[in-house]
Amino acid sequence: MKTWSDRYTAVLGAAMAVLLLAPAGAAALANVPGQVEPSRAGAGIALVALAYAGYLALARVFGPVATSAADAAWLVLSPLPRRRVLRRTVMVLGAVSLVAGLVVALGLLSATGVQGQLALRLLVAVVLGTSVTVGGMAVAVLAQASSAWDGWLLAAIVVAVVLAVLAAIHGAATPSPAVTAAAASASAVAAAALARRAWAALERVPAHRILEASTRTGNVATAAVVMDPGALTWIIEDAHWRRQELRSRPLPRRLRGAPALAWAEWRRLVRRPPRLAVLTASSALPAVAAHAGGRLTPVAVVAVAVGALAAAAACTAGARRDVHDPSLPRLAAAGGRPLLVARSVLPALAGGAWLGSALAGLSMVGALGAGPWWLFGPAAAPALAAGALRMARRRPIDHSMPVIPTPVGALPTGPIIWALTGADLASLGCAPLLTALTGHPAALGPLLIVQGLFGTAVAAAFLLTTRPRPH
Amino acid sequence: MRRASEAVIEAVDVRLDLGGGPVLAGVDLRVDRGDIVAVLGENGSGKSTLLRCLAGLQPGVSGEIRVFQRPPVDAAWFWRDVACVADEPAWYPGLTVREHLEMMPAVHGEARMRVDAALDAFGLTKRADMAPLAMSTGQRQRLSMAMAMIRPSRLLLLDEPERGLDPAFRERLAAAVTGYTAEGGTVVMATHDLPLVEATGARPVTLEAA
Numbered sequence: 277m278k279t280w281s282d283r284y285t286a287v288l289g290a291a292m293a294v295l296l297l298a299p300a301g302a303a304a305l306a307n308v309p310g311q312v313e314p315s316r317a318g319a320g321i322a323l324v325a326l327a328y329a330g331y332l333a334l335a336r337v338f339g340p341v342a343t344s345a346a347d348a349a350w351l352v353l354s355p356l357p358r359r360r361v362l363r364r365t366v367m368v369l370g371a372v373s374l375v376a377g378l379v380v381a382l383g384l385l386s387a388t389g390v391q392g393q394l395a396l397r398l399l400v401a402v403v404l405g406t407s408v409t410v411g412g413m414a415v416a417v418l419a420q421a422s423s424a425w426d427g428w429l430l431a432a433i434v435v436a437v438v439l440a441v442l443a444a445i446h447g448a449a450t451p452s453p454a455v456t457a458a459a460a461s462a463s464a465v466a467a468a469a470l471a472r473r474a475w476a477a478l479e480r481v482p483a484h485r486i487l488e489a490s491t492r493t494g495n496v497a498t499a500a501v502v503m504d505p506g507a508l509t510w511i512i513e514d515a516h517w518r519r520q521e522l523r524s525r526p527l528p529r530r531l532r533g534a535p536a537l538a539w540a541e542w543r544r545l546v547r548r549p550p551r552l553a554v555l556t557a558s559s560a561l562p563a564v565a566a567h568a569g570g571r572l573t574p575v576a577v578v579a580v581a582v583g584a585l586a587a588a589a590a591c592t593a594g595a596r597r598d599v600h601d602p603s604l605p606r607l608a609a610a611g612g613r614p615l616l617v618a619r620s621v622l623p624a625l626a627g628g629a630w631l632g633s634a635l636a637g638l639s640m641v642g643a644l645g646a647g648p649w650w651l652f653g654p655a656a657a658p659a660l661a662a663g664a665l666r667m668a669r670r671r672p673i674d675h676s677m678p679v680i681p682t683p684v685g686a687l688p689t690g691p692i693i694w695a696l697t698g699a700d701l702a703s704l705g706c707a708p709l710l711t712a713l714t715g716h717p718a719a720l721g722p723l724l725i726v727q728g729l730f731g732t733a734v735a736a737a738f739l740l741t742t743r744p745r746p747h
Numbered sequence: 748m749r750r751a752s753e754a755v756i757e758a759v760d761v762r763l764d765l766g767g768g769p770v771l772a773g774v775d776l777r778v779d780r781g782d783i784v785a786v787l788g789e790n791g792s793g794k795s796t797l798l799r800c801l802a803g804l805q806p807g808v809s810g811e812i813r814v815f816q817r818p819p820v821d822a823a824w825f826w827r828d829v830a831c832v833a834d835e836p837a838w839y840p841g842l843t844v845r846e847h848l849e850m851m852p853a854v855h856g857e858a859r860m861r862v863d864a865a866l867d868a869f870g871l872t873k874r875a876d877m878a879p880l881a882m883s884t885g886q887r888q889r890l891s892m893a894m895a896m897i898r899p900s901r902l903l904l905l906d907e908p909e910r911g912l913d914p915a916f917r918e919r920l921a922a923a924v925t926g927y928t929a930e931g932g933t934v935v936m937a938t939h940d941l942p943l944v945e946a947t948g949a950r951p952v953t954l955e956a957a
């Protein structure tokens with residue numbers, strides 16, 4: 277039963293959120309361009325479409341109909357009307373959809389420009405944005421209740437990605453107000469119909485699916501509360517492989533010692549083709565972001581740095597497991613430096629290839645100067661591998677570390693050090709590349725050589741000085 | 748042929764305090780090559796802790812412990828001779844049961860038995876293509892045991908090997924343990940399972956709660 281105090285807290289919280297976010301929203305609106313070239317508009321729409329695909333994918337992964345563990349265990353399985361039990365969940369999903377819709381609207385406006393009609397285009401963008409996000413969430417709810425709708429949801433994700441690719445390649449002309457208004461109206465009608473259907477379907481969502489979604493969401497919440505994202509990674513990883521049908525493949529005959537243990541990482545990578553495809557396709561994101569911004573924007577540079585390290589880190593599951601539970605490396609008697617070296621090969625290849633591909637894309641859209649920028653990929657690969665392995669071997673967040681008061685607020689050093697571990701070494705090792713990206717060098721040759729030597733030196737120092745754990 | 752005088756483990760006056768209280772209070776243990784020793788005792792008597800001490804995994808231990816004439820350490824060279832099965836390991840994601848087993852001979856360069864034979868001996872043939880996490884607790888315990896048994900080693904440290912296993916399988920486990928010692932290996936296991944102790948002919952060593 278909600279008390280007046282609960283209601284007061286909720287209203288105050290919402291008011292504070294609006295007060296805090298309103299200036300940021302106003303600033304973003306003030307920066308919306310008037311006119312945008314078709315090619316830049318295409319890149320911007322591509323980013324919005326990709327973000328929307330991610331929104332749908334997240335809704336599918338997390339349920340989206342989930343509730344607290346206690347409600348899932350007791351109320352969902354009781355004869356109580358399902359919609360009443362899930363009323364709070366529905367409100368949360370609605371709020372999430374609306375906020376996501378506003379973000380989509382802002383993204384669309386930034387991509388296409390307002391062309392001197394701010395009020396009209398803003399209204400249309402908000403209607404369109406919230407319609408597609410509410411409609412998407414409704415389809416996700418329906419997908420939880422029926423496998424046929426799950427197919428439609430998957431199709432919607434694929435369509436959004438294809439749309440993003442087409443928009444990035446071919447560009448997009450800013451449509452007339454009449455067309456966008458018609459599209460917004462049609463979307464609103466469709467979203468209302470889907471939302472109504474989803475509301476009716478809530479009674480039919482199988483209890484076990486709500487229980488599974490609640491467990492997943494509960495794990496995520498726990499990981500967020502205790503601030504242990506590492507635990508979250510394992511939950512997702514283990515849940516994925518638990519439901520996979522696998523087929524054993526023999527190890528390459530010549531593999532012996534630590535490389536035999538590291539080989540598992542290659543196999544794992546190949547066994548997740550969609551993940552590999554997303555990883556490969558994401559290397560085009562920096563080029564799309566630069567194209568949307570009309571130059572090598574800070575967002576594009578950050579996308580290059582984060583993406584390259586993420587690609588390398590995606591190939592370090594075995595190293596993370598070795599550190600968090602050394603039982604298997606002990607049983608294999610293959611630990612220490614040889615194993616670390618063997619485990620560094622795949623992250624180096626993945627990170628280097630991703631970086632090379634991203635830089636080639638940036639060159640193609642004219643965001644970089646002349647020269648073989650893609651060669652920075654292989655040159656920076658050792659440093660990326662060292663950073664990814666350092667990230668994989670970091671300990672959980674130390675919450676006992678001091679909180680430092682600063683002029684911008686209190687800084688908890690534990691989470692900050694945790695977040696920077698790995699990124700620090702990769703940044704250090706890739707310093708020549710970062711210099712080149714931000715400094716517009718006259719010639720790439722010397723910087724490439726320095727990057728190769730410096731990156732290798734940083735990686736060698738990491739491998740030689742890291743105290744081998746667990747042995 | 749067993750050489751009775753060849754000590755594999757020599758532990759003298761092993762003491763350990765944890766959380767302000769004694770866990771091990773002057774434990775002496777000698778295990779010779781080919782021995783099967785069952786460490787018995789009630790919950791909290793320090794059985795698992797003693798195994799951790801013998802594996803070199805427990806800090807703060809006083810007294811003297813020598814395994815193969817050297818102090819035990821958590822190092823690769825130590826684990827080449829010693830296989831330890833304690834709590835369920837974190838399985839490598841994305842690998843099947845068979846692939847986990849294949850890894851052991853590949854890393855060590857030799858094997859005590861073929862992978863198919865190990866799968867058969869531990870009742871895992873029908874589960875060979877499954878991810879370990881998709882199996883039951885008992886089946887995962889069988890896999891842990893199979894991974895320890897397929898690799899070459901001279902000393903096997905087992906912490907409650909009967910965990911999750913059905914009674915019928917314990918006879919096969921006993922046969923695997925005695926077969927291991929017949930080849931010259933040595934086994935120390937912490938257990939509550941007296942039928943397993945009897946079936947393996949293990950020498951019981953009972954710890955009292957300190």
